[in-house]
Amino acid sequence: MKRKWIMTSLLSICTALGLSACAVTADDQSAAKTIKQSLDTLVGEPVLAASSNPNDYIAGNQAVYEAILQTGSEGLNLLLDQLESSPDNGLKEWIMAQASADMMGHDNPVHNWNSGKDWLRQYKTNTD
Template sequence: MIRKQLVRGLVSLSTVFMLGACSIQTGEQSISGVIEHSLQEMVSESVIMSSSNLNDYIADSPEAYGLILNTGEEGLNVLLQELEASADNGLKEWIMAQASTELLGDRNPVNEWNSGKDWLRQYKMSEE
């Protein structure tokens, strides 16, 4: 009888842990989806726009950029991972770096940078 209750308890705990892990993964996937969708919106709209001031692209899509910033610390982690994984170093990467600097706030160790990959390189060097 006690053995049966112990097995039920262990099965219940296993189920709770599995559901918790799925919830965390779903949350990360959701944040990643919000970021990716927002970046795509900003970059695709920029085809029409051809400003040499990269901040104009953010100013042109304040809602999309705001969604990225609202992802908080989890979003910062996603941005850093996506920026590192990207083979490109264009407008999308610049926006990811800019959002990262804003999410870091006073913790941002990089003062001057020219591109998203440049910002990431300096950020990683300061973290070591």
């Protein structure tokens, strides 16, 4: 009887852990999809393509940028990973750095930066 209770309890715990792991994966996938779509929209805006100011891309699509910010800590981790793995250092990387800084708010250790990779370098230096 005791063995049956233990097996049932373990099965319940395993099931609960499995379901919670699926939920985290679904949240990460949702955040990744939101970030990818939002960055593609921000960077690909043809009306703003003539601007050399990255802030214009954000201001021109504030709702899309807010969608990135709403992805929370999962989104922040994804942005940091994408920024680090990106071989480029252009508009997309600048927007990823700005979104990361905005998501961190007062916890952002970097205040003066020129590019996405510059922000990341300073961020890593200040958090190590």
